[in-house]
Amino acid sequence: xxxxxxxxxxxxxxxxxxxxxxxxxxxxxxxxxxxxxxxxxxxxxxxxxxxxxxxxxxxxxxxxxxxxxxxxxxxxxxxxxxxxxxxxxxxxxxxxxxxxxxxxxxxxxxxxxxxxxxxxxxxxxxxxxxxxxxxxxxxxxxxxxxxxxxxxxxxxxxxxxxxxxxxxxxxxxxxxxxxxxxxxxxxxxxxxxxxxxxxxxxxxxxxxxxxxxxxxxxxxxxxxxxxxxxxxxxxxxxxxxxxxxxxxxxxxxxxxxxxxxxxxxxxxxxxxxxxxxxxxxxxxxxxxxxxxxxxxxxxxxxxxxxxxxxxxxxxxxxxxxxxxxxxxxxxxxxxxxxxxxxxxxxxxxxxxxxxxxxxxxxxxxxxxxxxxxxxxxxxxxxxxxxxx
Ligand SMILES: *Cc1c(COP(=O)(O)O)cnc(C)c1O
Numbered sequence: 382x383x384x385x386x387x388x389x390x391x392x393x394x395x396x397x398x399x400x401x402x403x404x405x406x407x408x409x410x411x412x413x414x415x416x417x418x419x420x421x422x423x424x425x426x427x428x429x430x431x432x433x434x435x436x437x438x439x440x441x442x443x444x445x446x447x448x449x450x451x452x453x454x455x456x457x458x459x460x461x462x463x464x465x466x467x468x469x470x471x472x473x474x475x476x477x478x479x480x481x482x483x484x485x486x487x488x489x490x491x492x493x494x495x496x497x498x499x500x501x502x503x504x505x506x507x508x509x510x511x512x513x514x515x516x517x518x519x520x521x522x523x524x525x526x527x528x529x530x531x532x533x534x535x536x537x538x539x540x541x542x543x544x545x546x547x548x549x550x551x552x553x554x555x556x557x558x559x560x561x562x563x564x565x566x567x568x569x570x571x572x573x574x575x576x577x578x579x580x581x582x583x584x585x586x587x588x589x590x591x592x593x594x595x596x597x598x599x600x601x602x603x604x605x606x607x608x609x610x611x612x613x614x615x616x617x618x619x620x621x622x623x624x625x626x627x628x629x630x631x632x633x634x635x636x637x638x639x640x641x642x643x644x645x646x647x648x649x650x651x652x653x654x655x656x657x658x659x660x661x662x663x664x665x666x667x668x669x670x671x672x673x674x675x676x677x678x679x680x681x682x683x684x685x686x687x688x689x690x691x692x693x694x695x696x697x698x699x700x701x702x703x704x705x706x707x708x709x710x711x712x713x714x715x716x717x718x719x720x721x722x723x724x725x726x727x728x729x730x731x732x733x734x735x736x737x738x739x740x741x742x743x744x745x746x747x748x749x750x751x752x753x754x755x756x757x758x759x760x761x762x763x764x765x766x767x768x769x
Contacts, residue, residue: 387561388630394442395623409620410434431608436619446560447573449593451600453607458576460612461590465552467606469498473520478505480734481525487725505535518547525554530682530718530742532657534666541569562676566595579709582625583632587618635747636679642750652761654684679745691764698763701756713746
């Protein structure tokens with residue numbers, strides 16, 4: 382029975398896929414190579430870079446969750462993004478947001494500098510700028526909504542419609558939400574990208590990525606390139622990610638509950654200047670997020686009052702929150718985008734993207750909410766007594 386309920390699809394990832402022994406949990410196939418049945422008689426798999434049963438099981442689950450025809454599992458989120466760049470030739474233009482993930486920004490700018498494609502960087506929330514950029518007929522438009530680290534929201538459906546009018550493809554980095562909270566292909570996108578390192582695996586023990594194509598022609602092209610350049614994910618990582626994805630629906634419920642309670646506590650806190658969270662009614666993207674997402678997620682950022690001394694004090698005082706990059710795992714993490722996740726952006730680009738020295742990014746975990754609130758609360762209070 383194939384369910385169209387995403388919770389069921391996630392929980393039952395790979396279950397009963399072993400036709401040989403009836404193993405309930407998907408088997409892990411570590412073999413790099415596969416025998417032929419005889420001369421010129423290939424089986425389904427021949428070599429694990431090209432195809433691997435464990436990886437294929439994960440790819441199918443993620444493609445089903447996103448509503449796509451083809452899923453490709455890559456070694457990292459960055460290699461998923463790099464894979465999508467293979468669609469571009471030197472005369473093609475890639476249109477990206479000025480505030481995309483720092484690693485993506487670095488990859489695009491360095492590849493463009495080598496002449497592999499042309500790059501247009503715009504504030505996608507500025508309708509005029511965006512319209513002018515789309516009029517230049519880009520081959521591919523990358524969207525990241527909510528964006529990292531400021532949780533800016535763009536109207537995916539509207540931009541996809543504009544893109545269609547000039548024949549541009551749209552790829553959406555859906556890492557911050559996962560398919561359970563947003564399905565870009567339903568909104569008109571052609572490609573979805575994930576760093577499965579984050580919510581999809583959710584246990585901070587795998588680095589991986591995925592590319593999902595809406596139509597199979599595009600999917601086949603991307604799969605061909607993934608094999609050609611050799612960036613497909615490992616069987617072991619796929620196995621762990623299959624294990625992680627099963628609890629994605631329940632993890633997201635707890636992430637949501639904890640985030641709502643933490644945000645309620647932080648609102649009006651004397652150490653905080655501003656909170657960036659699409660779930661807040663005064664967030665400029667609140668209405669669009671409400672319409673295109675199935676929840677507001679568990680990522681937010683805020684401006685800490687004061688200067689470097691206060692920032693240092695905050696990180697020195699957190700105990701439950703771990704000072705670390707990454708997000709979407711069961712544990713609560715706190716990060717300083719300017720010196721960590723977005724260090725790949727030169728300072729001018731950071732300023733243009735609105736990333737200040739006082740910006741703090743939070744990934745809310747699924748620990749007991751009382752501990753989460755108490756820890757961030759005491760660390761914030763500690764910043765109030767710091768002498769400048
Ligand atoms: C982490 C991240 C990436 C890169 O993924 P890796 O798995 O670290 O290579 C890309 N996009 C977004 C939005 C991310 O958060």
